[in-house]
Amino acid sequence: MSDIVAAADQVATTKLLNVAEGLLGTQTKSGSGSLGPFSASYSASVNFTGGSVVLTPPNVIELANVHLNYSVNLSFGLDLNDFLPHFCLPQICIFGFCTPKICISWPTVTIPFGFSDTVDISADFTLNPHLQGPDWLIDIVIVGVPLLQFGATTASILAALGLAITAAVAWIPFIGPFLAAAVIVIVAAIGIAGLTGLLGSIITPFVSGLTFNIYKQKQHFPVLPASGPNDPEVDINITALNATVQASDKNELVIAGDFTA
Amino acid sequence: MNSLDSRSLRIGDCYAQKFDIEGEVRYALSHSYLTRALDKDDFLITVNKRAQKGEPAQHTVHVTSKNGELTPDLNPLEIASGDIVLWYTTHPSVLGFAVTGVGPKFAFGSGALRAEGVYTHAFGVPGTFDWVNPLDPKIYGSVDVKAVDARDAKQLKAWYALLEKPAAFEIKDGKVSPKRVDIVVGQTVFWKVWNGDGVAITDKRLAEAGGTVYTSARR
Numbered sequence: 275m276s277d278i279v280a281a282a283d284q285v286a287t288t289k290l291l292n293v294a295e296g297l298l299g300t301q302t303k304s305g306s307g308s309l310g311p312f313s314a315s316y317s318a319s320v321n322f323t324g325g326s327v328v329l330t331p332p333n334v335i336e337l338a339n340v341h342l343n344y345s346v347n348l349s350f351g352l353d354l355n356d357f358l359p360h361f362c363l364p365q366i367c368i369f370g371f372c373t374p375k376i377c378i379s380w381p382t383v384t385i386p387f388g389f390s391d392t393v394d395i396s397a398d399f400t401l402n403p404h405l406q407g408p409d410w411l412i413d414i415v416i417v418g419v420p421l422l423q424f425g426a427t428t429a430s431i432l433a434a435l436g437l438a439i440t441a442a443v444a445w446i447p448f449i450g451p452f453l454a455a456a457v458i459v460i461v462a463a464i465g466i467a468g469l470t471g472l473l474g475s476i477i478t479p480f481v482s483g484l485t486f487n488i489y490k491q492k493q494h495f496p497v498l499p500a501s502g503p504n505d506p507e508v509d510i511n512i513t514a515l516n517a518t519v520q521a522s523d524k525n526e527l528v529i530a531g532d533f534t535a
Numbered sequence: 536m537n538s539l540d541s542r543s544l545r546i547g548d549c550y551a552q553k554f555d556i557e558g559e560v561r562y563a564l565s566h567s568y569l570t571r572a573l574d575k576d577d578f579l580i581t582v583n584k585r586a587q588k589g590e591p592a593q594h595t596v597h598v599t600s601k602n603g604e605l606t607p608d609l610n611p612l613e614i615a616s617g618d619i620v621l622w623y624t625t626h627p628s629v630l631g632f633a634v635t636g637v638g639p640k641f642a643f644g645s646g647a648l649r650a651e652g653v654y655t656h657a658f659g660v661p662g663t664f665d666w667v668n669p670l671d672p673k674i675y676g677s678v679d680v681k682a683v684d685a686r687d688a689k690q691l692k693a694w695y696a697l698l699e700k701p702a703a704f705e706i707k708d709g710k711v712s713p714k715r716v717d718i719v720v721g722q723t724v725f726w727k728v729w730n731g732d733g734v735a736i737t738d739k740r741l742a743e744a745g746g747t748v749y750t751s752a753r754r
Contacts (some may be wrong), residue, residue, distance in 0.1 A: 318650045345584020363547060363657050368701045369592050369727050373549050373655055379627060445536035447547065449684035450720045453695055458686075 276516070276530035280445045287327040287488070287527045291337065294486035295322040307475045310468025314350035320480040329525040333518055335399045335414050335496075342422075345390040355378035355455045357507060361448060378448055387438040389431050395420050395481060401429075401517045402485075403434065403529075405493060412489035424434075424470050432469055436461045442482055489506050489529065510535055537659035539678075539738040541726070542646035543631030544566070544598075544624065547659060550634050551593075551621040552643045554582045554614060555650035562636025562643075564574040564605035564622075573637055579611035580620060582638065591617040598632055605632050633669055643708055647733030648726065650707075654736050657723045665739040674734055676704055677715040678724055694719065701725055706734055 300478055305319040315462040327341030362377040399414035426439060436457050449456075491512065498508035519525060537547060545546035554560065560580040561573040585591075592615065598610040607622070614620065614654055620674040622634050623647070627730040643649055647670070658664065668674035685691040703714040716724060726736050 343732075363721065363723065364695070364699045366655075366699060366701045366723050368703060368725055370591070371551050371621060371653065372721060374595050374597075374621070374623055376547060376623065376625055376657070378546065381627075385624070417724075445660065448657075448659060448721050449659075451683040455686040456683050493628055 277480065278531045279531050280529045282529075283524055283526050284304045284327050284329050287335070288325075289324060289330060289373075290488040290527075291327055291340075291486060292323075294414075294488045295325075295340070296504050298322060298486060301480055303386060303476070303479065305476075307364070307472050308468070309348065309350055310464035312350040312352065312464070312535045314348045315473060316472075316476060317350035317441075318344060318476045318480075319387065320344045322484075322486075324417055329519045329527055331519045331521040331525060332419075333401055333441055335519065335527070336396070336416075337399055338396045339394045339397070341392050342395050342477065342481065343390070343392045344480075345388070346387040346388070346473070346476060348388045348472070349384050350383040351382055352385050352439070352443075352460065353382040353458070354446070354449070355382075357459050358449065358452050361452070361464045362449075380449070381446065383446070384440055389434060391420055391424075391427050391431065393477070395422065395425055397481075397484075397502055399486075400529075401519070403515045403517045404479045408462075408493055410489075410491045410493055410512055410531075412515070413485045413487050416481065416484040419478060422474055422477055422481070424473055428469050428473070432461055432464065432466065435469075460485055489517075537657075538631075538741060539656050539658075539736065540631075540741055541648065541654040541656075541736040542632065542633050544622065545631050545647055545656035546625055546627070546631070546724075549621055549623040549653075549655040549657075550645035550648075551619050551653040552634075552636075553591075553617065553619045555616055555651070556639050556641060557582045557584055557616050558639035560638035561634055562634055564632050564634060566605065566630070568631060572715055573635070576595050577636075578607055578634075581611065581613045582618075583615050585615040585617050588617055589629060589654075591615070591619065591679065592646050593619045593621060594602065596620060596622045597626075598629060599624055600628045601628040605629065611718070625632060636679050640717055644733075646735050648728040648731075648735070650728065652728045652734075654726045655723050655724075656736070658720060666736055667736045667739045668736050669742040670733060670735055674706060674709060674711055675739070676711050676713070678702075679715065679717045681717070681719045681720070681724075683719050685728065693723070698722055703727060705729065706731065 280323040300321045302319045306315045323341045358380050365375045366373050367396040398417045402413045494511050495508050500507040512533045514531045515524045520528045561577040563577045576691045652654050658680045664678045685694045703725040705727045
């Protein structure tokens, strides 16, 4: 029999989760990846909010509909010669002389693009009570990597990317007549698959190994203050801490600990 | 950039000058206005007497940049009186050049167009472009450039046909005719100067931003 036992039902555990999400805060990452045929560099930030807990004995905590809020800034190089036709200003004659035919070399431009969105994740987590330094921690750790469903919003992100490309290249002389058609081709070359592929490679590492700390307690802490020179402070030292999901009249997260005074 | 500025010729711009007077002509290519005198180390055009039956010819000089130095592909150049020399660039690293020259009893330059001088500019973006001669604000005009969406072959063909139609301003006795031309993106506008002391064609915004002061080289 443990020295101390505490229990939290699903509602209470959901509250613990929501606090843990806030404590986890915003995580950031930068790198590079493929955006369809382009190589893109990116920086991304992610935080988690919401969601609910389903406790399943013996040790599974299912988190449902946790909102993964992400913000991505990416940039990629675009060699417009790959997407625009060869174009020359024609020779024109007037006033007894002729301009030469002048062919235009399209530049390579960098397209900056930022967007934010939310994807909901649901996954099973397992309990991991452990001592870390002076603290006992109870973490819940994701089991496996859930499938990220970026869903319908990727189409609107792709449309926004098309607008970003248009804005980034509109200044280029003589591009105007070709621009609408070129943007359609470029966006099609990236496609939903290209965008979700990049998003997957960016976001998945934030989810893989995802850990929320739902409980933290000093291993050694006072329970009674000193009340005189002959009555010193009484401390407790937690020697073991365990967490399980147990079924009683309702499923509960049960934390049990042993201590020495 | 696709700036309208005869003092800084870029891809899509041309400057042409007709040479009627025989003799030795020296000119320089510079990234900005030349303020020094020209000498024998500058580029050379020799204007010879025209054979009686010869037709005037055009000599087209392509300007490139080698190690930061602006270089014409034809130098020295021998022409006959009445011939035209045209300078232009397609070199991406040439971010603007000016032609400044002197001949027997006359000076010429892209920044100070004189008799028989022509500046051309292909407009790459839509909009209304007010231009002015910063040396004489009474010489001014406007170019209205319409956008084009050529997303299918038929539209593209129609646009290409429009590109072959020139639009022109003529500047004579200090007067500009017409005051305004309407074109589409990609079309070329010509400024022909028949006489005068020197005309620069400059986007009004550039002139207002402080590009109004320059000194042309004279021997």
